[in-house]
Amino acid sequence: MSSRASLGSGISLKWPLNGYSRGRQKIKLWDLRKFEAFQTLPGHANTLEFSQKGLPACGNGSYIQVLRDVSGAQNYSRYMTHSMVKGYQIGKLAFRPYEDVLGIGHSMGLSSILIPGAGEPNFDSWVANPFETPKQRREKEIRSLLDKLPPETIMLDPSKIGTVKYSKTEKPTAQEIEAEMEAAVEAVKGKKLKKKTKGRSKAGKIKPKKQDAIANAKRPYLEQKIQEEKNLAKKKQKTNEGGELPKSLQRFVHKKPSS
Numbered sequence: 001m002s003s004r005a006s007l008g009s010g011i012s013l014k015w016p017l018n019g020y021s022r023g024r025q026k027i028k029l030w031d032l033r034k035f036e037a038f039q040t041l042p043g044h045a046n047t048l049e050f051s052q053k054g055l056p057a058c059g060n061g062s063y064i065q066v067l068r069d070v071s072g073a074q075n076y077s078r079y080m081t082h083s084m085v086k087g088y089q090i091g092k093l094a095f096r097p098y099e100d101v102l103g104i105g106h107s108m109g110l111s112s113i114l115i116p117g118a119g120e121p122n123f124d125s126w127v128a129n130p131f132e133t134p135k136q137r138r139e140k141e142i143r144s145l146l147d148k149l150p151p152e153t154i155m156l157d158p159s160k161i162g163t164v165k166y167s168k169t170e171k172p173t174a175q176e177i178e179a180e181m182e183a184a185v186e187a188v189k190g191k192k193l194k195k196k197t198k199g200r201s202k203a204g205k206i207k208p209k210k211q212d213a214i215a216n217a218k219r220p221y222l223e224q225k226i227q228e229e230k231n232l233a234k235k236k237q238k239t240n241e242g243g244e245l246p247k248s249l250q251r252f253v254h255k256k257p258s259s
Contacts, residue, residue: 025043026041027044027048027058028040029056039074043060046061047059049102051102051115052095052098053119055117057095057115059090059092059093061090062086062088063090064084064090064093064104064113065078065081065082066078066081066082066118082113084111085108087108088106088108089106091105091107096112096119097119097130098119098123098128099118100117100119101115101118181217184217184218187217188210188214188216189210
């Protein structure tokens with residue numbers, strides 16, 4: 001296989017090492033930071049998995065071997081071996097996070113063995129907490145969703161900070177009130193009533209219901225109009241009684257006796 005584009009630019013793994021086994025009964029261990037193989041071991045692996053501490057586990061047929069870098073110089077050697085029951089074909093290996101447990105998926109089910117030193121003993125609770133409670137899990141999901149949102153959707157608008165929001169004090173005009181009332185009436189007229197049994201859906205019984213609904217829709221606007229007319233009449237009455245005079249002279253104005 002050949003490719004003009006780089007095949008390694010898109011690789012992103014938490015562990016910088018990787019393994020490869022194909023063809024000539026050899027296992028190659030690669031350093032993804034340099035994109036080069038640093039060690040070749042004899043053997044063959046149908047499945048290969050790295051633990052959190054960098055222990056590679058190789059599975060082939062019914063045989064498992066775990067390698068370990070004892071010296072710390074990327075020189076891996078055999079650390080542990082395990083043989084399954086004859087006839088069990090290993091399909092997949094997986095280390096359990098933060099525990100020294102290797103899961104083995106084979107042709108007859110699932111098994112697990114202990115591999116000392118495989119799991120990470122010191123976990124970061126802000127990254128992955130194996131003992132997190134349901135409340136912590138919900139908070140973590142919310143935090144991850146907020147991190148995905150673009151900043152402009154959650155930050156304050158700098159052009160609005162320090163400004164004053166003026167409230168709308170202008171009263172609606174009579175034409176606007178009339179238009180709102182007509183819209184409410186049209187919405188009521190367009191609403192379909194539920195069909196009922198025993199003759200309750202006849203035209204003679206539906207018509208009064210629609211008329212009541214229209215009257216209920218008009219009532220708030222009519223009450224508001226009546227209240228405004230009353231307020232206007234009171235204001236005119238005060239003006240006629242000498243509201244234009246200075247406050248010091250209003251007590252000399254002759255008031256009509258109330259009947």
